[in-house]
Amino acid sequence: MGVNSLDERLEEKLTLQRLGLFRELGVSFKTTNSIESLTALAGQGKDRVDYWRNSDRKHRWLAAALLDIEPRLRKVRGYRYLPQLRVALQREKQIAKRDLKEAA
Numbered sequence: 001m002g003v004n005s006l007d008e009r010l011e012e013k014l015t016l017q018r019l020g021l022f023r024e025l026g027v028s029f030k031t032t033n034s035i036e037s038l039t040a041l042a043g044q045g046k047d048r049v050d051y052w053r054n055s056d057r058k059h060r061w062l063a064a065a066l067l068d069i070e071p072r073l074r075k076v077r078g079y080r081y082l083p084q085l086r087v088a089l090q091r092e093k094q095i096a097k098r099d100l101k102e103a104a
Helices: 003-019 022-029 033-046 055-072 079-103
Strands: none
Touching: 003 022, 003 079, 022 079, 033 055
16 A cells, blocks of 8 residues: 555545544545445446537436446445534535635
8 A cells, every 4th residue: 555545544534533423434434435436337337428419418327327326335334424424514614714714
């Protein structure tokens, strides 16, 4: 495992720690495996299309693919804490906005 990979994992772990949700969501979110799996499944059909007329068609295809894939996905361990994660992320966003205004 490279140094960059270790740095990324440490940063992600510390983010969940800072948000106070590492114990609840760390098992599922300490790696990017779930996102990579979803991207691979969605890409299987997309890779067969050579030409997209416009981005609306691409978005519709992606939405249809995600609906098709959804039943095969596993639940996030600690999924009951996702509303708390949303609140914590919104709070972080507000803090970042305030810090940017104060720095300006």
